[in-house]
Amino acid sequence: MRRRRFFALGLGAALLAGCGTEYAATGTVGPWRTRGRFAIGAGGDRWARVAATLVRCARESGYAVTSQTPVTKVTVTGLPALAAADMNNGLSLLDTATPLARLTGxxxxxxxxxxxxxxxxxxxxxxxxxxxxxxxxxxxxxxxxxxxxxxxxxxxxxxxxxxxxxxxxxxxxxxxxxxxxxxxxxxxxxxxxxxxxxxxxxxxxxxxSSAQRAAGLDAPTLLEQGVRVDFADWCAAVGPDSMSDDSRAAAIQMCDDVCGSRAWQDACRAGGWNPIPLSGDDFEKWLTSEIDRTRAVLRDLGLLDTPGTTCWGSCGNGH
Structure with missing residues (x-):
C-alpha cells in the first residue's frame, strides 16, 4: 500500500498551494484529448528547466496543461530534496507525496x-x-x-x-x-x-558516476575502478499526498507518454540530461532504496546522527 502523508517541507507547499515555479496555459492548448488536465510545477529553481520542458512536451503529446481547476498537480523534484528532508528531520518523499515517475539524471x-x-x-x-x-x-x-x-x-x-x-x-x-x-x-x-x-x-x-561510460569522454566509471557506485543527480515527478488512484494512474500515463516521445528525447539531448525513465510501482520501489541509501550516506558523513528510526518527524521525540 502506498504511504501518503502531509508534505512537511517546502515541496509540500508547492504541491498543495501551488508555490514554486508553475507553468500554466492560458486558453486552449494543443490537441485537447480526454486525458485529464494537469498543472505541472517545479519544487525549486534547480528543477525549473526540466519542469518547463515537461510542460512543453506534455502539450505536444496532446495533454492539457492548465491552471484552471480541476487539475491533477504534478511537481518536479529530485535527489537534493531527499537529503534536505533528512537533515531537517522531515518526512521522506515517500511519506509526503505520491511517486509518479523518474525523469532525468x-x-x-x-x-x-x-x-x-x-x-x-x-x-x-x-x-x-x-x-x-x-x-x-x-x-x-x-x-x-x-x-x-x-x-x-x-x-x-x-x-x-x-x-x-x-x-x-x-x-x-x-x-x-x-x-x-x-x-x-x-x-x-x-x-x-x-x-x-x-x-x-x-x-x-x-x-x-554512471554504470556506463559517458559518451565523448575518455574516463572510466567508478565501477571499473572497483568502487560499487552507480549514481546520478536525478529528478522525478510526484503528485500530492492526497492523490486519488485515478489521478495517479492518469499522471503516470502522461509521464510515460512524454518520456517516450521524440520531443522529450530531443529536449534531453539539448539540455544535457540523461533520460532515465521509470514509473509507477517500479519507481516507488526504486525510490525506497534510494531513500535508504541517501540516509546511510548522510550518517556516514556525520550529517545525520539519528539511529535507525522509522518515525522521521511524525513522533514527539524529535526524530
Missing part, C-alpha cells in the same frame, strides 16, 4: 586540476584512504549530490567518510574556482557543468 564526474599529481583514480583513491582529512574536496552545497557522491566513494574505498574534508559551494563555478585556485584536491559535479573546463583541459576526469 545528471552524470557526475570526479575531477582534478590538469596539473594534479594524481594521474588516475587509483592514485587519488589511495591518498583518500590514507589521509581522508588531508584530501580537500569541493562540490555543491553540503549534503547535496556532490557531497553524497564523495561519501559513497569513501565508503566504497573503505575510507572514513566522517573524516573527509569537504567544502560546499553554491554552484559548480565556485567549486571550479576553489579547485583551480589550489584550495581543493578534487571536486565532483554534474558532467554538463564541468564540460567547458574538461574540454579546455583545465581539469581531468578521474571517473564518472
Amino acid at each position: 545528471d552524470v557526475e564526474v570526479v575531477v582534478v586540476p590538469g596539473t594534479s599529481r594524481f594521474r588516475n583514480f587509483d592514485e587519488f583513491g589511495a591518498y583518500l584512504v590514507a589521509q581522508p582529512d588531508q584530501t580537500k574536496l569541493a562540490g555543491g552545497r553540503q549534503g547535496g549530490p556532490d557531497h553524497l557522491l564523495f561519501g559513497l566513494i569513501a565508503k566504497g574505498l573503505g575510507a572514513d567518510a566522517r573524516r573527509i574534508d569537504y567544502t560546499g559551494y553554491r554552484n559548480s563555478a565556485g567549486a571550479a574556482t576553489a579547485l583551480l585556485g589550489g584550495k581543493a584536491t578534487a571536486a565532483a559535479g554534474a558532467l554538463a557543468d564541468w564540460r567547458p573546463s574538461i574540454d579546455g583541459r583545465q581539469v581531468r576526469v578521474l571517473a564518472v
